[in-house]
Amino acid sequence: MSDASAHTPAQAPATPVPHPPLHWKVAVLYMAAACMLALSQGLGQGFITANIPQIAGDLGITTTQASWLMAAYMIPRASLPLMLIKIRTQFGLRRFAEVGxxxxxxxxFISVWIADFRSAIVVQFLSGAAAAPLSTLAFLYMLEPLAPEWKMRLGLPLAMAMLLSGPSVARIVSPALIGDGGLxxxxxxxxxxxxxxxALVFALPLRPMPRMKVIQTLDFVTFLLIGFGFAGLTIGFIQGPIQYWMDVSWIGLLLAASVASLAIAVAIELNRTAPLLDIRWLVSPAILHLTATLFLFRLILSEQSTGAPRMFQVLGVAPSxxxxxxxxxxxxxxxxxxxVVGWIRPTRVPVYHILALILIAIGALMDGNSTIDTRPEQLIVSQALIGFAGMLFLPPAMMAGLISALSKGPQYLLSFVIVFIATQSLGGVIGxxxxxxxxNHQQAAHYQVLIEQLTAASAQTTRAIAQQMALFSGQITDGATLKAQAVSQIAQTASNQAYVMAYNDAYRLIAAIAIFALVALLLHLLRDFLAARMTPAQPTTPDVTP
Structure with missing residues (x-):
């Protein structure tokens, strides 16, 4: 970032108003409010992901159509945070919290009355927009009562744990809430x-911050361009695997238009004196390295959010x-x-990342031995390792980014948090x-091989058909229908087997990526160590203090 843009009016340092220390009971209430805010936004998103089939049935639509509800929710979640920093600065933190x-x-309240697909799309878009400030508020409420030395060490890991737990909690409580199938x-x-x-936001106000008029007309132009770009990427990477990328031309056109829109936004921001986003700071080597690290985390953690739940759905395992x-x-x-709370230090970030990558690789390799008979209890250890590793990875990485942001001035703290949340939302969709x-690609390949093996002349196929016919003989009396049902059942079993083999390939790919990242990190640390050893020691100045 250039010196000329370091203290522009839009990014001027905001000094908090002096505030007396909070009593420990009040501090606990603020942290409880942070947990409630984090879980509220996490559950809102998790309920959609976990209940797509139920939502489709409730609205009378297909699961392919229901996937648009996730896209509608994620579009504002990815882009809206980019404007929140200036909204907060211009209108005040308290008003920002209360209105949000x-x-x-x-x-x-409106979502309770959803009756059809069109209204559901609109409400989910509004829900994503309304939930966008909650992640920021969760961070602010968690950090509010803590002393400066504990904000990074305690507040950051706890806030991240609550935000990451929301989608998993949604899968835990959804079966009991759905009951007879209603939403x-x-x-x-x-x-x-x-x-x-x-109630908690109004009862527990955040410390006021000085207001400044920072919103400019060109901010809305940039925001619309970035919003369109993020929306296009979100829709493309949600609908691409469902619609099969090459089968529909509009996905490629949308992705190209999204990239072009983002490029125009970057060109505009680079030529502004008070940019909405400081592109030069975001593309600095340290921040680019951090961005790559965070994206890698989102990619390998997709094994937990996209892998196991969908594999069990294919195998017919009930959500309960x-x-x-x-x-x-x-x-x-x-x-x-x-x-992380117990041992986190800036100097220990590489150690945490090494441990996290090792645990993720072990967990993914364990999952890579799944079969069509695998059930959730057999993945408990591996998924626990990956869940534990996620917290070893993310808070230390975010701490490194926050330290880099704060080194430029306190005004970058909330900016980094908002950019981080937007990046993670988009990164999760892409991953x-x-x-x-x-x-999908691997399943098709494995299924083709299995079908070729199950030829009509194969003795193994003949025995399998006979076994299936014996199973259905008590229900079906017509011979031709009985054989057709047996063949259909064998084909379904082959399809399930192909899916499990594809998921095993994906698990092993995740493990390979984690191992590659681990090796790259170790080589990077070795390079830094050798560079430090070869650098001549600077002469020390004698201490003449009396």
């Missing part, structure tokens, strides 16, 4: 948590059978947060899309 939570409650109780749960969050697995994942995530595309 009021909008969230209103949208949660009413899910909508009411979101509404209830939103109302509790509303997954509750124990995801409860263990939540527990491992919280234990990882406690481990899931890449992961799903790889699985």
């Amino acid at each position: 939570i009021i909008v969230y409650v209103v949208v949660a 009413t109780w899910i909508h009411l749960t979101v509404l209830g948590m939103a109302m509790v969050s509303l 059978q997954l509750t124990v697995l995801f409860a263990v994942i939540v527990g491992a995530t919280l234990l990882g947060a406690l481990a 899931s899309g890449v992961f799903t595309t790889f699985i």
Whole structure:
């Protein structure tokens, strides 16, 4: 970043108003409010991901159509945070918090009355927009009562643990809330948590910050360009694996238009004196390295969010059978947060990343031995390792980014948090899309091989057909129908087997990526060590202080 843009009016340092230390009981309330805000936004997103088939049935649409609901929710979640820094600065932190939570409650109330697909799309878009400030508020409420030395060490890991646990908690509670198949109780749960969050935000105000008029007309132009770019990438990577990338031309055109829109936005921002985003700082070597690290984390953690749940869905495992697995994942995530709290230091970030990559590689390799008989309890250890590793990886990486931001001035703290959240939202969508595309490709290849092996002349196929016919003989009397049912069942078993083999390939690919990243990190540390050893020691100045 150039010196000329270091202290522009839009990014002028904001000094907090002096505030007396909070009593420990009040501090606990602020941290509880942070947990409620984090879980509220996490559950809102997790309920959609975990219940796409139920939502499709409730609205009378296909699962392909229902996937547009996830896209509608994620579009504003990825782009809207880019404007929140200036909105907060111009209108004040308290008004930002209060208006944000009021909008969230209103949208949660409207969602109870969703009756058709079109209204669901609109409400999900509004829900994503209303949830965008909640992640920021969760961070602010978690950091608010803590002394400066504990903000990074305690507040950051706890806030991240709550934000990461939300989607898993949604999978734990969804089966009990759905009951007979309706989504009413899910909508009411979101509404209830939103109302509790509303009460907490109004009862526990954040420390006021000085206001400044920083929003400029050109900010909206840049925001619209970035918003379109992020929206196009979100839609492309959600619909691409579902619509099959090459089968529909509009996906490629949309992705090209998205990249062009982002390029125009970057060109505009580079020529502004008070940019919405400081591109020069974001493309500095340290921040680019951090961005690559965070994107790698999102990619390899897709194994947990996209891998195991969808594999078990293919195998016909009911959502209620997954509750124990995801409860263990939540527990491992919280234990990882406690481990980070106990030993986190800026100098130990590489050590945490080494341990995290080792655990992720081990967990992914363990998952790579799955079969069509694998059930959730057999993946508890591996998924717990990955959940624990996620917390060893993310908070230290984010701490490094925050330290880099704060070295430029305190005004960069919230800016980095907002950019981080937007990047992670988009990175999660891209990681899931890449992961799903790889699985679809591998499934088709494995299925072709299995079908070629199951030829009509094969003695093994003949025996399998006879076994299936014997199983259905008590239900079907017509010989031709009985044989057709047996062949159909064998084909379905082959399809499931091909999917499991594809997921095993994906798990092993994740392990290979983690191992490659581990080797690269070790080589990087070795290079730094050798460079330090070869650098001549600087002469020390004698201490003449009396």
